[in-house]
Amino acid sequence: MAEIRATVHYGGNDFFIGVSPAGHAQVMETNGDRASAATPIELLLIAVGGCMASDVVEILRKKRQNWRLQDRSHWRTPRGLPRSFKSIKLTMS
Secondary structure, X not given: OOOOOOEEEEEEOOEEEEEOOOXXXXXEEOOOOOOXXXXXXXXXXXXXXXXXXXXXXXXXXXXXXXXXXXXXXXXXXXXXXXXXXXXXXXXXX
């Protein structure tokens, strides 16, 4: 099993920079009132949806199916810290 590592740097003023193993950078922020970048928990939800969607696309491709895909993610999270998901609902259409 391969080990995959990512790095997160604090950029100041509630901003963080995440760097993927391939070197791609993603700005995140934890000040939700400002809304100038995605929060880490929003990016986690996007990543879960992207993983599921890529698996479905690969299955449909192998079955030689025509497809058009939209992945919708919905989450419920309690207020306050630490931030966490209470539930995640993923819907494919």
